[in-house]
Amino acid sequence: MSTEPLIFEMGAPGRRAATLFEMDVPTRPLIDLLPAEALRQDDAPLPEVSEIEIVRHFTHLSQRNFGVDAGFYPLGSCTMKYNPKLNEDMAGLPGFARLHPLQDDDQAQGAIELVYRLEEMLSAIAGMARVTVQPSAGAHGEITGLMVIKAYHASRGEGRRNIVLIPDGAHGTNPASATLADYEIREIRTDARGGVDVDHLRELLDENVAALMMTNPNTLGVFDENIVEIARMVHEAGGQLYYDGANANAIMGLARPGDMGFDVVHFNLHKTCSTPHGGGGPGAGPIGVAPHLVPFLPGPLPARDADGGYHWEDAGEQSIGRVRANYGNFLVLVRAYTYLRFHGPDGLRQVSESAILNANYLMHALKDLYTLPFDRTCMHEFVLSANQQKARGVTAMDIAKRLLDFGMYAPTVYFPLIVPEAIMIEPTETETRETLDRFIEVMRQIDQESRTEPATVTQAPHTTTVGRLDQTLAARKPRLRWSPGDAPRTAEKSVPVGVSR
Amino acid sequence: MSTEPLIFEMGAPGRRAATLFEMDVPTRPLIDLLPAEALRQDDAPLPEVSEIEIVRHFTHLSQRNFGVDAGFYPLGSCTMKYNPKLNEDMAGLPGFARLHPLQDDDQAQGAIELVYRLEEMLSAIAGMARVTVQPSAGAHGEITGLMVIKAYHASRGEGRRNIVLIPDGAHGTNPASATLADYEIREIRTDARGGVDVDHLRELLDENVAALMMTNPNTLGVFDENIVEIARMVHEAGGQLYYDGANANAIMGLARPGDMGFDVVHFNLHKTCSTPHGGGGPGAGPIGVAPHLVPFLPGPLPARDADGGYHWEDAGEQSIGRVRANYGNFLVLVRAYTYLRFHGPDGLRQVSESAILNANYLMHALKDLYTLPFDRTCMHEFVLSANQQKARGVTAMDIAKRLLDFGMYAPTVYFPLIVPEAIMIEPTETETRETLDRFIEVMRQIDQESRTEPATVTQAPHTTTVGRLDQTLAARKPRLRWSPGDAPRTAEKSVPVGVSR
Amino acid sequence: MTYIPNTPAEQHAMLRTLGAETIDDLLGAIPADVRLQGELNLPPALSEPALRRHEMALAGKNLNLDEALCFLGAGSYDRVVPSVVAHLAKRSEFLTSYTPYQPEVSQGMLQATYEFQTMVCQITGMAIANASLYDGSTATVEAALMAVGPGGRGEVLVSRAVDPQYRQTLATYAHARGFTLREIALDGGATSARDLQAHLGPETKAVIVQQPNFFGIVEDMPALEALTHSTTALFVAAITEPASLGVLAPPGAYNADIVAAEGASLGNPIGYGGPALGLFATKADLMKRMPGRLVGETVDDRGQRGFVLTLQAREQQIRREKATSNICTNQALLAVFATVYLASLGRQGFKEMGVQCVQRAHYAFDQVTALPGVRPIFDKPFFDEFAVTLSQPVSAVNRALAQRGIIGGYALDRAYPEQGANAALFCVTEARTRDDIDQLVRAMKEVL
Amino acid sequence: MTYIPNTPAEQHAMLRTLGAETIDDLLGAIPADVRLQGELNLPPALSEPALRRHEMALAGKNLNLDEALCFLGAGSYDRVVPSVVAHLAKRSEFLTSYTPYQPEVSQGMLQATYEFQTMVCQITGMAIANASLYDGSTATVEAALMAVGPGGRGEVLVSRAVDPQYRQTLATYAHARGFTLREIALDGGATSARDLQAHLGPETKAVIVQQPNFFGIVEDMPALEALTHSTTALFVAAITEPASLGVLAPPGAYNADIVAAEGASLGNPIGYGGPALGLFATKADLMKRMPGRLVGETVDDRGQRGFVLTLQAREQQIRREKATSNICTNQALLAVFATVYLASLGRQGFKEMGVQCVQRAHYAFDQVTALPGVRPIFDKPFFDEFAVTLSQPVSAVNRALAQRGIIGGYALDRAYPEQGANAALFCVTEARTRDDIDQLVRAMKEVL
Numbered sequence A, B: 001m002s003t004e005p006l007i008f009e010m011g012a013p014g015r016r017a018a019t020l021f022e023m024d025v026p027t028r029p030l031i032d033l034l035p036a037e038a039l040r041q042d043d044a045p046l047p048e049v050s051e052i053e054i055v056r057h058f059t060h061l062s063q064r065n066f067g068v069d070a071g072f073y074p075l076g077s078c079t080m081k082y083n084p085k086l087n088e089d090m091a092g093l094p095g096f097a098r099l100h101p102l103q104d105d106d107q108a109q110g111a112i113e114l115v116y117r118l119e120e121m122l123s124a125i126a127g128m129a130r131v132t133v134q135p136s137a138g139a140h141g142e143i144t145g146l147m148v149i150k151a152y153h154a155s156r157g158e159g160r161r162n163i164v165l166i167p168d169g170a171h172g173t174n175p176a177s178a179t180l181a182d183y184e185i186r187e188i189r190t191d192a193r194g195g196v197d198v199d200h201l202r203e204l205l206d207e208n209v210a211a212l213m214m215t216n217p218n219t220l221g222v223f224d225e226n227i228v229e230i231a232r233m234v235h236e237a238g239g240q241l242y243y244d245g246a247n248a249n250a251i252m253g254l255a256r257p258g259d260m261g262f263d264v265v266h267f268n269l270h271k272t273c274s275t276p277h278g279g280g281g282p283g284a285g286p287i288g289v290a291p292h293l294v295p296f297l298p299g300p301l302p303a304r305d306a307d308g309g310y311h312w313e314d315a316g317e318q319s320i321g322r323v324r325a326n327y328g329n330f331l332v333l334v335r336a337y338t339y340l341r342f343h344g345p346d347g348l349r350q351v352s353e354s355a356i357l358n359a360n361y362l363m364h365a366l367k368d369l370y371t372l373p374f375d376r377t378c379m380h381e382f383v384l385s386a387n388q389q390k391a392r393g394v395t396a397m398d399i400a401k402r403l404l405d406f407g408m409y410a411p412t413v414y415f416p417l418i419v420p421e422a423i424m425i426e427p428t429e430t431e432t433r434e435t436l437d438r439f440i441e442v443m444r445q446i447d448q449e450s451r452t453e454p455a456t457v458t459q460a461p462h463t464t465t466v467g468r469l470d471q472t473l474a475a476r477k478p479r480l481r482w483s484p485g486d487a488p489r490t491a492e493k494s495v496p497v498g499v500s501r
Numbered sequence C, D: 001m002t003y004i005p006n007t008p009a010e011q012h013a014m015l016r017t018l019g020a021e022t023i024d025d026l027l028g029a030i031p032a033d034v035r036l037q038g039e040l041n042l043p044p045a046l047s048e049p050a051l052r053r054h055e056m057a058l059a060g061k062n063l064n065l066d067e068a069l070c071f072l073g074a075g076s077y078d079r080v081v082p083s084v085v086a087h088l089a090k091r092s093e094f095l096t097s098y099t100p101y102q103p104e105v106s107q108g109m110l111q112a113t114y115e116f117q118t119m120v121c122q123i124t125g126m127a128i129a130n131a132s133l134y135d136g137s138t139a140t141v142e143a144a145l146m147a148v149g150p151g152g153r154g155e156v157l158v159s160r161a162v163d164p165q166y167r168q169t170l171a172t173y174a175h176a177r178g179f180t181l182r183e184i185a186l187d188g189g190a191t192s193a194r195d196l197q198a199h200l201g202p203e204t205k206a207v208i209v210q211q212p213n214f215f216g217i218v219e220d221m222p223a224l225e226a227l228t229h230s231t232t233a234l235f236v237a238a239i240t241e242p243a244s245l246g247v248l249a250p251p252g253a254y255n256a257d258i259v260a261a262e263g264a265s266l267g268n269p270i271g272y273g274g275p276a277l278g279l280f281a282t283k284a285d286l287m288k289r290m291p292g293r294l295v296g297e298t299v300d301d302r303g304q305r306g307f308v309l310t311l312q313a314r315e316q317q318i319r320r321e322k323a324t325s326n327i328c329t330n331q332a333l334l335a336v337f338a339t340v341y342l343a344s345l346g347r348q349g350f351k352e353m354g355v356q357c358v359q360r361a362h363y364a365f366d367q368v369t370a371l372p373g374v375r376p377i378f379d380k381p382f383f384d385e386f387a388v389t390l391s392q393p394v395s396a397v398n399r400a401l402a403q404r405g406i407i408g409g410y411a412l413d414r415a416y417p418e419q420g421a422n423a424a425l426f427c428v429t430e431a432r433t434r435d436d437i438d439q440l441v442r443a444m445k446e447v448l
């Protein structure tokens, strides 16, 4: 079928699916138990559908969605690697999935131990003194890390430090998190080699700088050769160095942020540790910190008893406090733990090495047809510009859409902002050479089409269940929910009838 | 992608997915442990593929398959009802799924109890004295039941009875099973009302008849009004009455085969109890028998101890013996048990009632456009003839193929054999009225097309991943496996390129 | 071990096309002095079967809710979840996809999220809802931030009957972001209207009240709302037990401006509290100030209905430091679970769940408080949780209950020291049968 | 409860379009005297959560292989199964489909089955294989039936070292179908070549030998094959432990005519022995006599490769009483499990599995037979099972082992009374680590 109705457009009054336990306790009228004003007047107008309708509806929806299991997902900055099924099975064990967060510690020894060991592993990978797994995602790690830095400065009487430096290529969460922590942002330029412009950094550094936030490799996929110098400069100015670990897939077992001079590191376990992405979440964004920042970490933290048991320890006096309820995205942590234990030190290094190899392999093959703004060996990803194609009337967005026709997801486009018509490609280590070769072939074909039949590209995609969507209509006259009486938004154009699916 | 390669066409030497435990015992050269002649010379040439390739391959294959979860499956005689997810979860419990069949009975008390209770429930539904769950599917139930009948006759010195009567509308397994039990088959004609031709039956009945095998409702979806008379006649002639329970979805809580006079009944739990079909299996084909046949049942049978425990009891002296290893398709039985306990007596009756209602609703709406050879109220299914459409050049097969274009599976066609251009439709009770209405609409459209644009039907399907397949080539020059060097069978016709999925 | 498909031989061939011999040839940009010498200090790799055993052993050290009867609530709830939910929500097309940036191949996730947003509106009675936030606590933080406004200061009032973990989280953010957080005192287990009134002022940006509150008590929301709206402050309803919405008036009915809720118990595994599911709903006119992703309905170039991420100009990927929130990855998959779950309950089932919670909890209350050594702490109406004082410390009682396969109530002194060590909060949802409750009562009789 | 979507009101409306008022109006064809009065005598319906609890309790009464270390084999094997297998094979598109009668919308199942047929050929070394039969025992029956031929009589010889359950099943069918079944005697745990020779004759249609045999012993298949093929009989290799094919010569290599095997342990849950997976492979020239479904490769009307059920003229749906077998529903989904599993192991892993079985079983043999009170029964080469005599009855030993979390060996007197009550058959697959084996040895030391 060409479209799937909304679940609210299905069903009939009185239909339902779930059964609850039979009522087996004596009941009293609600009105005897609760104040009349507090009671709901009308039922929540949820759909009235049977189980088979639900099953078919969500099966159909799933069939209208593309995941890593269906094909190549070269989405730069997102590390869409293979998501091991073992992860899911482990997270599904009743001993993990059916645990209440407020049970006594002695009823959750295995869970606390797992978190404890995970923190140890992440500390080792990052070269940090201590990790907390509390943050729910990368951006949550960022704000947590910045609050830790803030508390650190305050503890030293340097509460005045109100500026965070951020390279112009940075991910949007970095400035957004800094604002949330009540910092002002100064943007640092990228130099000709794709790294931090050290001269510009020097200009911006002063006694009000709280931190520099950066990724390394950065969003261009480039490892900043000056990282040691940068760290020295920032530390000399009394600032702290924050590592956005979204790109950690490039450095495991090769280089540790701690050794580079970073004071805080966050991980995106849903990227680097394949936990998986779930259509946009959940993730987990643990942060690791250098020794001087440990006292400021949020609580609670897992701790080991003298007798080998484990317990949750409340945060100390200097802690920033709590950043969310309970202990982080626990079942995501189980998946990450599984991933790391499966790989071990040797395997993790191979992961990063292979991610780098695959990226360079693609970059090497594509750079003659697409502009490579920074022509250097890349790390786990690289950024092309479609400016040559643009000159022919084919944009990066068009190329992205055309790729969908070949059973592949599109790279990230228009990010980082510093590259015009950016196409950010991250193949990850879990792709076969054949898949990479196929992608090269398709990218070559699209470039060819941009010369010979640009409309094929600019009108793409052709083979997907829906065509290009009207983003302007969506934003100008927002419809963010179904309401009774809503007719589907459709244009007057005729749709082929009688030919479904 | 328009086709998915075979797994043998993927991968590369040295690739693999699964990991086993590290070898942690001292090892010796194989040749010291096993005779040289007994050793395999070359590795089994299984594919060499990585985990991500496997995941994508079988995900793609699944995407090229249609199940009940994806849409309406009105496949007559097959009872393609909704398969409850609860069934799967229960069958997946480690206490059931991770049990070795030869464990001591005291380690499998829950499993034996479940089988015991399931047998009780099936006995109640069939109106039989005792059930065994050993048979693996309907056909296995048939041969088991016939062997029981054979042993019974032999025990009474009537080993001469070598004939099984089978109505001409019967399913192919009935005669095939009878042959396997070393019987000769006599076909009984269907009368003008769609039932057993009682006069013909009378003619065929003699002292050599071992049994009459029939379904009721039969494969026309018609309940045989003469069933009591038929039973009397067969019994008077010394024969036994075998009930093919493939159509039991029509009679639960409404009529019991035992009360109709049947001596043996098989169930198709994968039909009636939704266990599900699994692309062709596994099924389960328990049989129930009348009291006089109980001693002949195959073993082992579950039994209840005096202290409330359960054990497996070996078959008695008169038993036909064992019909397979272990205790039947246990995990299928768990699903059937789940299904029956969920429904209870009231629910099961509603199942049959609603199945009957849905079938009559469709039949009523379609009988003006498609020929209804036996124009009577039907039970859970009914059979149309496309003879009118055939006259326009559109066959039952064409209609089946055209239905696929609308996101529906096709009815059973060309069965039963007694109806020309048969279209056998079984909606089941789990379909919504909307789905039934949509099916009616599509069937009307196809009839219309048979008048105005028959080629649309005869060349269907149009929207499926592959078009009509060359059955003749497949059978004339059979290729039943991939071999190294095989090129895919493809015709020279051009396939659109560059447009995947 | 790894999930890398290419063999060393293939990798070598690939390297050669790059003019390299070893991977090290690609790593020149990493300065020698930060290049890791030797291997990471990690435990060695485990094979899949060994790892499975290891984690089954770890999991086995926990007392799980299939093994023990749970009477703990306090923000996380053990629900009856139909089997369909996980079967559908875990389909790999959902599980292994990213945020639906390419809508043409992501209609499944987008439409499911649109349905989720709608259902959140349906149960809360609000006009619009977003695609999810991290959890109930951070959703409450986002509500406060939204009320305070970008760069703004001012005061946020939070009832002391709001989940203590939420209040702690609010405090952390208030401190960093630079607004003032004040707590409103309790009055017999409910939010003190008098104290609220005393604190309200021109600086007040928001008032946050939990319904039912942390003690399970049903607050007089209309009264608190009226007080709040006598100023310019926004009235924020925090909800940790969404089952209550089957029975209690939805925040839309008492004119809440923002709803921040914990939706994990809507079909998701309880999972030791994470991942959780932050729900966030508000009034239509606050749309542009809203945090988080939004899916909207639109049309495609073929004239078909379709769905897209919309109003992204509020978000960090566009607005960067001026974004309404820094959230990026959210809890999308949990939203799918919740959507399937709510569809599965449907209109009738959702109400029935609420009613069952009330009835079962009141039955339990009657039985438990009839025991010698137990007395109720408050006498206000409650939903499915109630506070009692025991004749012994909760910790001791809980240890004894655990031996009887029961997970006892929450020790209130963890967050309310004034209640003393013997005060416990019991929770009885629709997932606790009469038998379960009777078992608890028998066990408590033995223990106390 | 039911899964019926339509409400009573809708059903009533539907009835009215039929001119009926109640369902009873549609049931006129059922004679009054067979119409059931009252309700079926069944236990009342259980809600989903109640049923889940009930079955979890039932399941909990069983000692499962995640809880206890299993050293039982004897036809069913505890394997290391990668997580991917169930995730893929259980996808609902496979699970909820029927036999692929409409190939245009069933290519997934058809291609997977074609791959299965190929893999069965690859591991057995045979030319062709079918789409599955019920289990190993009935596959062996089908082999005998195929050899005897339609309506034919004659004799089938089966080694006494073939799985006793298979021999019992053969006997049942032989009796009904009308052929003679004779057992070949044992010689030190292996099939006696001398006794085989003595029984072979013009009436012999098939000789069935298990490799490795029921005692785990590796038979001299080339010798038995040569003897068999000195007559017109077909040589049938029965295999219950397919892991052996990673190490032992495949039946194709010793010129077997038919392979009948139990494939359940290839990736499927052990499931108390069912559903199981009958594998059946044979020589190309026996194709038309083969039982069971076959998938073949063909082309579609667009020129694309496709797959269909083929050679159906052998089957009951076409040939009816003249079919090669009565099988209809087979074990299709288990075949998909096996296909994913075999792909996952692949060429290297399949061999490694076989090698591990041999090595681990021999380590265990050495350790166990070094214990006082244990001695080996046979001295023939074995794969992953071995028979020993204990100083006490197996039943008593197994009870004691169970208390130590160990599922002990198979009591050989169940099928071979001459071995006495103290004879046990132990199995050690690739799923038993050294630790596991050492645990068994320690426990036996305590027990014996």
Ligand SMILES: Cc1ncc(COP(=O)(O)O)c(C=O)c1O
Pocket: A077, A078, A137, A138, A139, A140, A171, A173, A174, A215, A219, A244, A246, A247, A268, A283, A285, C327, C328, C329
């Ligand atoms: C470079 C970079 N930094 C930060 C983030 C934010 O991480 P999350 O989405 O987990 O909040 C992302 C995620 O897309 C990213 O790519």
Ligand SMILES: Cc1ncc(COP(=O)(O)O)c(C=O)c1O
Pocket: B077, B078, B137, B138, B139, B140, B171, B173, B174, B215, B219, B244, B246, B247, B268, B283, B285, D327, D328, D329
């Ligand atoms: C009427 C009828 N009888 C018997 C059978 C055989 O049952 P099974 O496929 O379970 O062997 C079927 C299955 O299609 C059937 O429809």
